[in-house]
């Protein structure tokens with residue numbers, strides 16, 4: 014048998030390449046109606062009246078009164094309505110839907126509806142939210158969540174310190190920019206509601222439908238359709254259009270399709286949390302970091318959503334890859350009258366690592382040290398305790414990885430002798446980082462309790478029954494390879510269909526770099542069981558998650574093993590900057606990752622290139638600003654994503670460091686590849702310009718200010 | 724659903740234009756990305772991309788004549804095109820878009836950020852406008868009124884662009900975009916100089932995307948030729964540039980980057 018890492022033909026590609034794959038917008042059903050959403054045009058207001066013109070025949074309107082169950086999106090808290098009742102909290106918030114047989118007519122009917130608002134003073138920025146002392150969006154304080162934890166003795170260390178280096182960093186929004194906008198088709202037959210669409214987490218949608226309809230699971234069916242990208246944007250958000258389409262299908266008795274257009278999608282769906290992070294590091298006379306005092310603030314938008322969980326990852330990542338014994342870490346996520354901030358590849362990590370890695374550069378600059386040596390002196394090692402007091406059980410190959418990245422990129426020669434031919438400024442910089450795999454703490458055990466099943470048919474075909482969604486990342490292929498390998502059968506004997514909650518158990522959401530590590534491991538276990546009984550004709554096996562022995566997590570106090578496993582990375586980026594326009598080109602990208610065994614080399618390479626492009630886009634050109642409570646860049650003409658010309662080939666290596674927990678030694682990789690790009694870019698730009706930066710994205714507009722000393 | 728009409732020649736196109744007032748579509752790369760509802764559904768669409776009269780490239784003495792429906796790919800492939808026209812066109816969009824996009828569409832769309840514009844201002848190009856009633860010749864600077872606004876009248880097509888050719892022009896074009904491909908200009912800087920015999924004979928300077936139309940001043944160019952100090956030249960252009968804040972950049976950046984590019988150019 015070939016090694017498992019050898020590239021396989023992807024199971025989802027033939028359909029996608031031949032055009033046979035039917036995405037949500039391609040679906041046509043007998044009698045199908047098209048839905049269009051009426052959205053708030055003001056950031057914060059009471060709804061005083063809604064004037065709806067007489068309904069043309071065949072059309073219907075759906076509002077909050079059509080929700081038989083709870084008008085609340087079930088995420089962490091129940092603060093977000095599916096459809097606004099008497100107030101709106103962000104531009105783009107859904108108020109009602111119209112459905113009709115003609116898409117254009119339905120859209121034009123929506124445009125004729127007039128909403129009378131009584132406007133209230135909105136909170137439009139993080140600073141405004143932090144300074145607010147009343148008239149809050151949610152509850153009795155300006156934030157959704159506030160957490161803090163300590164390690165060691167900060168005060169004592171501060172007294173011993175010879176100096177302090179302090180920085181404040183800010184980061185902006187990022188839009189997931191999946192190729193396929195959000196879309197759902199719902200149909201209601203024989204008392205069962207079936208919702209199909211573009212999604213990462215079929216069971217989140219089951220929960221949302223249960224909440225909104227007040228029905229039992231046996232009347233709810235969710236099926237994933239081929240999905241044109243997610244990046245976190247199809248984690249929690251699709252629950253809203255799914256419920257909308259379902260309500261319309263139930264009310265009209267006809268299939269209903271709801272597909273967003275791009276402007277609508279950018280306007281109202283979740284985006285990466287903007288942040289403001291202050292880090293104070295206390296150093297002894299030799300430049301050892303004794304302690305850090307860190308404050309994290311994130312902009313959560315109008316409703317709580319997943320913000321508290323994103324904040325947790327931010328504050329568990331903000332310590333970086335460094336062993337610092339004395340810490341005080343505090344974080345808050347604030348409410349503002351903007352679209353809800355939510356899941357996005359990296360999930361709080363990109364902000365945290367940009368801040369910490371750039372801060373390490375600034376410490377080095379201010380103390381006259383080499384920034385790589387400063388990092389190396391403080392690298393975490395196996396057996397160390399993490400910022401939350403977790404135990405690093407496995408080898409932590411940071412030295413080896415960093416050395417390799419520096420060697421591949423010829424870092425030191427380029428760093429010290431910047432090439433300034435042709436009047437351009439060259440610079441090179443690095444970042445070292447991790448990504449904690451799976452749900453935070455004991456979440457896999459406490460919240461998700463994932464299960465998988467394998468079914469063997471009489472013809473010997475094995476069906477994988479799991480709710481992990483193929484969103485372009487290769488999950489179908491990777492997970493099927495694990496099953497084939499475990500059963501010692503060819504991949505062609507394994508079937509993986511788009512998940513259907515009628516047949517697939519809940520193996521958890523397709524998020525958090527957990528699919529291979531957690532779901533893959535369960536499939537391996539179910540496979541081993543199946544292998545033992547292989548001589549039986551047709552049967553099923555099941556595996557359930559159990560929290561590994563020796564791990565512990567105290568959620569209240571943020572103490573213990575924040576993650577089941579860690580993946581590590583080191584990136585180097587080289588830039589060439591034009592000092593006249595402050596425009597720059599990325600000249601080289603080098604990356605070393607430790608994600609354990611790569612289950613499929615080609616899929617891993619795809620994740621590396623895509624994650625790097627998305628991470629460099631986040632760091633550089635992906636600029637999304639709000640003005641008057643509305644996003645400004647709402648098209649792909651103005652919201653700029655990198656193209657192949659903006660990204661040179663990525664040179665990457667994987668180090669050999671098998672995971673003890675993961676299947677065949679594999680760990681999570683999907684998010685890791687994004688996390689280190691922006692800080693390496695920032696370090697390269699600092700090296701080129703000789704000036705510190707403290708903001709993302711690093712646009713030429715911002716760099717011109719930096720060069721002018723502003 | 725819109726009705727599509729495909730005239731076979733220019734005369735037929737002009738007749739249809741006069742009678743049906745259709746929406747004119749050449750490469751469609753500007754029209755197709757406009758949002759639904761921008762144009763009334765009942766409006767017919769007339770495809771002019773294959774009208775033979777609009778697809779010629781020829782040289783008549785010291786004048787290059789370019790048909791409005793030539794695509795950028797065709798222009799870039801033509802041996803008649805001098806480098807100082809080739810350089811800006813090669814930076815437009817990406818190969819796929821250049822295969823469809825026409826120079827006439829770029830001009831009639833009249834975006835201040837259009838990359839074909841600054842060079843035509845700098846070169847004192849003329850446009851040939853045609854209608855069923857006849858044709859007229861108009862200097863480029865008279866054609867553009869502001870963003871999306873031109874002198875093109877109902878019933879008229881842009882047929883040809885006439886560009887004076889001159890040996891000895893050296894050009895630079897700096898398109899400051901948002902990325903390396905498929906990106907509109909935040910600002911652009913086009914300059915021509917003729918240094919025949921080692922002496923500066925003539926100079927032309929044009930800025931794109933920093934005012935409602937391209938910024939060019941013959942007066943300032945004459946001052947440069949007369950040897951006015953760089954600082955004073957910069958002051959003159961600083962007064963002519965009127966950039967805005969928008970989704971793609973800030974007025975502050977646009978102004979300062981223009982001035983820095985100009986300074987670098989004048990000092991070199």
Ligand SMILES: Cc1cc2nc3c(=O)[nH]c(=O)nc-3n(C[C@H](O)[C@H](O)[C@H](O)COP(=O)(O)OP(=O)(O)OC[C@H]3O[C@@H](n4cnc5c(N)ncnc54)[C@H](O)[C@@H]3O)c2cc1C
Pocket residue numbers: 746747748749750751752753754755756771791792814815816817820823824825826827828829830831832836837838839875879880881882905906907908
């Ligand atoms: C991804 C992308 C990237 C782009 N990048 C660039 C870029 O880098 N630089 C740049 O300058 N532009 C860019 N553009 C814009 C566009 O491609 C150009 O402006 C192109 O030249 C338009 O030509 P067209 O033939 O496609 O015009 P069309 O869309 O067919 O027409 C544009 C307008 O001109 C009118 N029109 C066309 N021809 C005539 C005629 N002969 N007489 C009268 N009216 C006419 C049409 O009615 C319409 O109003 C980009 C567009 C896209 C989609």
